[in-house]
Amino acid sequence: MTRLENYLFFSIDQAWPNWLIVTLLAIDMIIRIVALGWIPHNRRPSVALGWLLAIFLIPYVGILAFLLLGSAKLPKRRRDKQVLVNDIFRDQTDDRAIIGDSAHMPEPLSTAAQLNFELGALPMTHGNAFDLQIDNHACMEAMADEIDAATRFVHFEFYIVAIDDTTRRLFESLLAAHERGVRVRILIDHLGSLGYPGYSDLVKRLNSSGVAWRRALPIRPWKGEYQRPDLRNHRKILVVDGEVAFTGSQNIIDRSYNKRRNLRKGFQWMDLSLKCSGPVVDELDAVFITDWYSETGELLDEASQGELRAPQNGGIQAQVVPSGPGFEDENNLRLFNHLIYNANRSVVVCSPYFVPDESLMHALTTEARSGVDVRLYVGETSDHWVTQRAQQSYYADLVRAGVRIFLYHAPTVLHSKFLMIDDEVSIIGSSNMDERSFAMNMEVTMFIVDKEFTQRMYDLEAQRYAPNSVELDAERWNDRPLLHKYVENVARLTSSLL
Known part of the structure; x- marks a missing residue:
């Protein structure tokens, strides 16, 4: 037999010189030994074991997949921006995990607020109010109403976004706000939206309008834009004038998501979102400001406008908790x-x-x-x-x-x-x-x-x-x-x- 079975990370041909075979075997063994000590670093044992099995059992594919997808963290420059903005917001809250009265809170809840603050830098506050938004399409109408009344700024950040008959009025409101001088800034996850009917039409409209918008976590290596492709911005945030905000599970697309398979099967998405007022609006805006800074390098003026406005008591207590690969912990x-x-x-x-x-x-x-x-x-x-x-x-x-x-x-x-x-x-x-x-x-x-x-x-x-x-x-x-x-x-x- 002139050719052996696949062995380790490559196939060996007996016609090769001995020195080449020995060298390749040594490289293969070094890769395996290094993987055993490198891959488990800062990973759960189950995750590390999964990757090691992939590398040992599917050699070529496994090692390439790990090099491409093995790190669940954003690039260090992005994480450094997150730390910088966290420090700014900590200074604005005097490093307090709970602003206002907390004597009434059971200990597990006050410690939960402290945990969130240590990890995400945003405090729990009084003085909030929330309306449940249980219908996707009605929620987008409510968003458009708020944007129509905007006078200062609109910050828009969503995972899946497309223009269709359901979302058209919302985008018309955004572009109308931009035309009357409101500062409109839009973040749309690149891969999350890519491929949905109506997304490419939306990109053309945004580009021609002159509105400030960016793809979040873009994968365009020909433009020097690249990171691990499956790290995505899954957030859903709309902030209007720092007075009202929306957040929850809902994307900005018809509830059928416009795909033929969904329409054929009668799929209709059911979501739950919040219309928010009170100090959490500033906290949601802080999350947007951080993401805008990460994508554009522009640190918005709103990030340094002074102490977070929050009463000592009254209203609903709430706290915004951002998470993801820009943070060190889950x-x-x-x-x-x-x-x-x-x-x-x-x-x-x-x-x-x-x-x-x-x-x-x-x-x-x-x-x-x-x-x-x-x-x-x-x-x-x-x-x-x-x-x-x-x-x-x-x-x-x-x-x-x-x-x-x-x-x-x-x-x-x-x-x-x-x-x-x-x-x-x-x-x-x-x-x-x-x-x-x-x-x-x-x-x-x-x-x-x-x-x-x-x-x-x-x-x-x-x-x-x-x-x-x-x-x-x-x-x-x-x-x-x-x-x-x-x-x-x-x-x-x-x-x-x-």
């Missing part, structure tokens, strides 16, 4: 785990993509086994086939621990993202309960501490989510075909490669 995951472990009566999770890491899985199952009522809402259908199969691989373990799983009826694509703890805590934002949202996506989360608002959330669950969902039957689920279980477990493996 801010959102730490908050979720902290709150779940401190639950006494109930935990309600709604996540379209539920692929938990070990720590979140342990938190939920521990609370369920402790007698806490843990309810999980996920979609009966999904637009991500592999993610849904990975998600389904966790159902049996969750139900066995006592977690109740509710499947929202198809063809609605459940896209709302929220968490409720006991009778006082609500979390609403852009973050899914999966490792992508914890480690790779730039996300923004609203942490709300208020009994009346949380009751509104439970009412929403009872009126809109529970009646349109069916509880997973554990016995029937366990009897599903073996092939389904096999596919789910294979899909589950992909969650480790972060």
Whole structure:
């Protein structure tokens, strides 16, 4: 046999000189030894093991994939900008994690606010108000109304954006505001929006209008714009004049997302967003300012306009929690785990993509086994086939621990993202309960501490989510075909490669 089987990172031909074979074998062994000590650095063992398996079992593909995708952090220059802006905002808040009265707060909630501040530099404040936005299209109309009344500035930052019959009025409002002298700044995630019908038309309109806009995390190496391609800006933020803001799970596109497959299957996305007033508006604007600075190098004047305006008491207490690969830690995951472990009566999770890491899985199952009522809402259908199969691989373990799983009826694509703890805590934002949202996506989360608002959330669950969902039957689920279980477990493996 003149040619041996594939060995290590290359194929060996016996006709090669011995010195070449020895050299290649030595290089291969060095790569493996270095990988064993390098890849586990600052990675979860499961993640490191996933990459090592990929490198050892699929040599060429594995090592190239790791070099391309192995780091879940943005470039250092971007992280340095995040640190700079964090320091500015810390100075403006006198380094206080909670502004105003906090004596009434249970210790687990005050420590949660401190944790968020240590990780994300934005404090908890009084004096906020929130309106729940439960209809995608009505929410975009409300956004357009606020933009039509803008006099100073509009800051717009979303993951998926396209112009269509539903979004047209919103973009007309943005361009009209620009034409009357309002400072309009727009950030749109590059890969998130690329490929959706209406995006290319939107780019042409924005370019011709002269409005200030940028692609967030662009992948255009021919223009010197590149970073790990699957690190994305998944945030959804609109700030108008520093007086009102919107945030949540919603993208700026028709609820069908305009794709033929979605239209054929009757898919309609269901979201949950917030219309906000009070000090959290400035905090959401701080997140936009940071992202604008990272993309353009321009640090906006709003970043240095003095102390955060926040009363000592009154209104709703809330805190904005940014997270993502621009931070050193997984801010959102730490908050979720902290709150779940401190639950006494109930935990309600709604996540379209539920692929938990070990720590979140342990938190939920521990609370369920402790007698806490843990309810999980996920979609009966999904637009991500592999993610849904990975998600389904966790159902049996969750139900066995006592977690109740509710499947929202198809063809609605459940896209709302929220968490409720006991009778006082609500979390609403852009973050899914999966490792992508914890480690790779730039996300923004609203942490709300208020009994009346949380009751509104439970009412929403009872009126809109529970009646349109069916509880997973554990016995029937366990009897599903073996092939389904096999596919789910294979899909589950992909969650480790972060």
